[in-house]
Amino acid sequence: MRSGRTFIISGPSGVGKSTVLNALLARHTDLAFSVSATTRNPRPGEQNGVHYHFINVDQFREMIARHELLEYAEYVGNFYGTPKQFVDDNMARGRDVILDIEVQGATQVHTLRPETVRIFIAPPSWDELERRLAGRGTDSPEKIQKRLVRAKVEFQMAHTYDYFVINDTVDGAVRELEAILIAEHCRPRERMEMIDG
Template sequence: MQKGKTFIISGPSGVGKSTVLKALLEKRPDLYFSVSATTRDPRPGEVDGVHYHFMDVDAFRQRIAEDAFLEYAEYVGNFYGTPKRYVDEAMNAGRDVILDIEIQGALQVCGKRPETVRIFISPPSWSELERRLTERGTDSPEKIQKRLLRAKVEFQTAHTYDYFVINDTVEDAVEELDAIMTAEHCKPAERMEIISGR
């Protein structure tokens, strides 16, 4: 059985990553979506192991010491991280894994696992990103400006990614992501292994 591959999806806030990933997971039911660990308190309706793996700070620090995370970061007083265990279990079962993480986290993962495939998701234009952030109705105008400034910084690293997908429509973005994942399994090293029966 072929081992699964790890794919990272990054992109600015408001680009529609969650919507695209939901549709991609419906199209590829065998795809494993990596659930992050966090030290923040669960919000109403959040389920442990589904939305996040919730843990206390001491347990999180212990796992950092054990090198149990592919990447981790502290954000607004809470820790967030990608547990290695679940990613490895899925890959060893032949499933592809998808991580929805920021650029800094992506750098950490690729430092440990250079074979990880990185995909940057972009809005079709700046005005569209601004429109999407505004229409979400969750942020103040100041917070929207902060998110747009951050997006500019994120765009400066987009050229370091393996692929660049423009989320103009969800359907087109999902089709491109699906094609990328298929293509990644058509690399000579993997196909020749199948033929030689190793």
């Protein structure tokens, strides 16, 4: 049985990562999506354990102390982190795991696990990113500007990733992600292990 791989998806807030990932996961039920832990409050319609594991700051600090997080970071005043157990259990069962995390967390994971595949999702333009952020209707103009400043910082890290996907259309972005998933399982080391086994 092949071992699972870990794929990190990063990109600026408002780029449409959630929409693209939901479409990918709907087409590939064999993929495991890692639900992050966060200290931020749920947005309308978000469910605990589905969109995030919503916990308080003390609980988050306990997870850090017990080394239960693969990575963690503070973003716009809240903590976010990836529970390690879920990732390891699914990879051991041969399932690929998708992590939706920002660039700081991606660097932490890649330092610990260099075999992790990193994919950066970008908007087709900065104007479009601003339009998408404003269209969500969840942030004040000041918070949107903070997110745009943060996006420029994140974009400067994009060249360190393994792949770069532009989310012009959801279907196009999903097709590119599918191609990446297939390509990564065609690497010689994995294929030769299958033949030798």
